[in-house]
Amino acid sequence: MEFRIGKSTFLKELGFVQGVVERKSTIPILSNLLIEAQGSELKIRGTDLDLSLSTVVDAEVKEAGAVCVQAKKLFEIVRALPESDIEVRCNGQDQLSIVCERSRFRMPWVAKESFPEVQEFRGQPIEIPADMVRTLISRTAFAITNEESRYSLNGAKFELSADTLRMVATDGHRLAFIEKQGSFGMNGGKLDVIIPRKALTELAKLCADTEETVVFGYDDNHLYFRVGRRHLSSRLLSGQFPNYEMVLPKDNQHRLLIESARIASAIRRVALMADERSHLIKFDLGSGQMNITSQAADVGEAGESIPVEYDGAQIAVGFNAQYLNEFFNVVQDGQVAFEFKDGNSQAQIRPQVDGDYDFRYIIMPMRL
Numbered sequence: 001m002e003f004r005i006g007k008s009t010f011l012k013e014l015g016f017v018q019g020v021v022e023r024k025s026t027i028p029i030l031s032n033l034l035i036e037a038q039g040s041e042l043k044i045r046g047t048d049l050d051l052s053l054s055t056v057v058d059a060e061v062k063e064a065g066a067v068c069v070q071a072k073k074l075f076e077i078v079r080a081l082p083e084s085d086i087e088v089r090c091n092g093q094d095q096l097s098i099v100c101e102r103s104r105f106r107m108p109w110v111a112k113e114s115f116p117e118v119q120e121f122r123g124q125p126i127e128i129p130a131d132m133v134r135t136l137i138s139r140t141a142f143a144i145t146n147e148e149s150r151y152s153l154n155g156a157k158f159e160l161s162a163d164t165l166r167m168v169a170t171d172g173h174r175l176a177f178i179e180k181q182g183s184f185g186m187n188g189g190k191l192d193v194i195i196p197r198k199a200l201t202e203l204a205k206l207c208a209d210t211e212e213t214v215v216f217g218y219d220d221n222h223l224y225f226r227v228g229r230r231h232l233s234s235r236l237l238s239g240q241f242p243n244y245e246m247v248l249p250k251d252n253q254h255r256l257l258i259e260s261a262r263i264a265s266a267i268r269r270v271a272l273m274a275d276e277r278s279h280l281i282k283f284d285l286g287s288g289q290m291n292i293t294s295q296a297a298d299v300g301e302a303g304e305s306i307p308v309e310y311d312g313a314q315i316a317v318g319f320n321a322q323y324l325n326e327f328f329n330v331v332q333d334g335q336v337a338f339e340f341k342d343g344n345s346q347a348q349i350r351p352q353v354d355g356d357y358d359f360r361y362i363i364m365p366m367r368l
Contacts, residue, residue, distance in 0.1 A: 001065025002089040003037045005057070007081050007100065013044055013055045014075045016230060019202045021071040022048035029068065034115040036066040045118050046071060049235075051199055052118045056229040063089075066112040069096055077105050119233040121224040123217030126185050128165070130207040130227065133214050136167045137204045139178045139359050142326045144197045145171035152239030156200060160184055160191040168244050174323045175247055179358040194241055195223060199234035206230055247362055249348045252339035254312040256285070257352065260336045263290075264328035266304045270294045271321035273302035279322045280366050285315040285340070294321070317343040318366035327361045343368075 014033075022030040025048065034045040042059040045052065067090050078086065081100040089097045090109055098105040137156075145153040156169040166179045206227040207214060215226040218236075225232040270281050274294040284291040290308050295301035317340065331351045339348040349361045 001035075001037050001067060002061075002063040002087075003042060004060040004062070004085055004087050005042060007078065007083055007086055009057055010086055011075075011078050013042075013057050014071075014078055016055055016202075016205060017044050017046040017053050018071060018075055019205060020048055020051045020053045020198075020232075021046040023072060029110070029114050029116070031071060032068040032110065032115065033071045033074065034066065034068050034112060034118075036112070037061045038064045045115070047116060047118055049116060050196070051202065051235070052233045053202060054118060054231045065090065067096060067109040068112060068115050069107055069109050073107065074098075077107075119222055119224070121217055121226055121231060121233070122219050122222070123224065124187075125215045125217050125226075126160070127213045127215050128184065130210050130212055130214050132165075132180065134204060134207045135355075135357065136165070136178055136180075137200050137207075138330050139357075140167045140169040140176040141197065141200050141204070142330065143169040143171060143174055143176035143361075144200075147171070152194060152237060152241050155194040155196040155237045157241045157244070158191070158193050158195050160186055161189075162186045168241075170242060170244060170247075172242075173320065173364050175244055175362040176327075177244065177248065177358075177360045177362070180356060182356075191218060193218065193223065194237035194239070196234060196237050199223070199232065202232055203227075206232060247346065248360065249339065249341065249346055249362065252341045252345075252348055254285075254310075254315060254340040256290070256308050256310040256312075256338050257335050258290075258306070258308055258338065260328060260331055260334055260351070263306065263336070264325070264332070266292055266306055267321055267324050267328070270302045270304055271325065273300050274321050275299075278366065279320045280318050280368075281321045281324075282368060283315070283317050283319065285310060285312075285317075287311050313342075315340050315343050316368065317347065318368045319347070319363055320366060323363050327363075331359075 030048055036043040041056050043056050045054040081103055084101050087099045094108055096107040096109045140156050156167050159166040168177050203225055212228050217224045223234050270292045274281050275296045281294045290306045293303040335352040337350050346362050346364050
């Protein structure tokens with residue numbers, strides 16, 4: 001195998017594939033990439049068996065072939081090379097030669113046959129704009145649990161019908177819900193699956209720098225995404241996702257509107273003095289004013305008062321400041337509505353201007 005490719009082009013594609021490579025696997029081949037050169041193209045593949053990514057890029061191929069090489073080290077080498085063309089060649093001594101200007105490297109390689117089979121795109125292709133996919137992921141992925149033992153919560157629930165697209169994520173303490181109405185090409189059927197967190201992270205990267213349409217398909221065990229010349233396949237999470245519709249508040253009658261930036265900055269300031277384990281801050285809501293306070297025995301206390309247009313019942317409620325901060329990290333502009341029932345029930349927060357999306361964030365109160 002022998003090919004020539006620009007440094008920046010090669011580095012960009014290697015960067016995409018790095019995210020799916022299993023670096024600490026007990027199966028050594030999973031820390032490798034499969035690089036195939038044929039015609040005028042280079043195909044690069046990586047997998048951890050649950051998630052696979054392949055990308056195709058133009059290259060000057062002098063001799064077709066395929067090898068597996070250590071992913072992290074190849075990426076580090078290419079990143080360190082000068083901005084110039086890179087010549088890659090493998091010889092019959094199990095050595096891959098990398099030459100760029102005055103720099104020379106040699107790496108061991110293994111045969112293509114050692115690399116696991118990567119799932120190819122299957123199912124009826126359905127198209128969704130990349131900006132819509134970015135919005136769905138950014139509005140929900142932060143609420144996915146970090147507890148590996150809660151298997152069915154290690155991803156986001158993805159529901160698609162002929163006229164509705166919905167994504168939901170929860171860790172049991174808060175829930176992020178987003179819905180979009182439209183025409184999505186589902187011919188009478190309905191898709192209801194759980195997409196793993198890692199797949200969402202890599203899909204967001206693929207959609208980050210493109211306005212292309214995301215084409216996806218599915219079968220009983222996998223979801224397939226195609227963004228331009230990059231293909232992502234992911235095994236679905238099994239298990240029962242909680243009945244999130246039971247959590248969505250139906251009678252939160254006490255409501256106030258406030259500028260997102262204003263309350264977000266107040267929460268961040270008050271949270272500086274919150275307990276480091278619980279991150280508890282207290283909201284005292286009364287006529288015309290909201291008081292936000294925190295205290296920790298070994299640190300001190302903080303408080304801030306914000307004038308608000310509110311004339312409902314007095315409410316005292318505690319929240320995890322970290323959960324609120326993560327919400328405001330994705331909703332940075334415009335007004336948000338806080339909707340309460342009382343100090344012991346889940347609160348709902350939603351932006352007032354969010355395009356055509358119905359985005360809701362439900363957060364459980366903490367004991368004061």
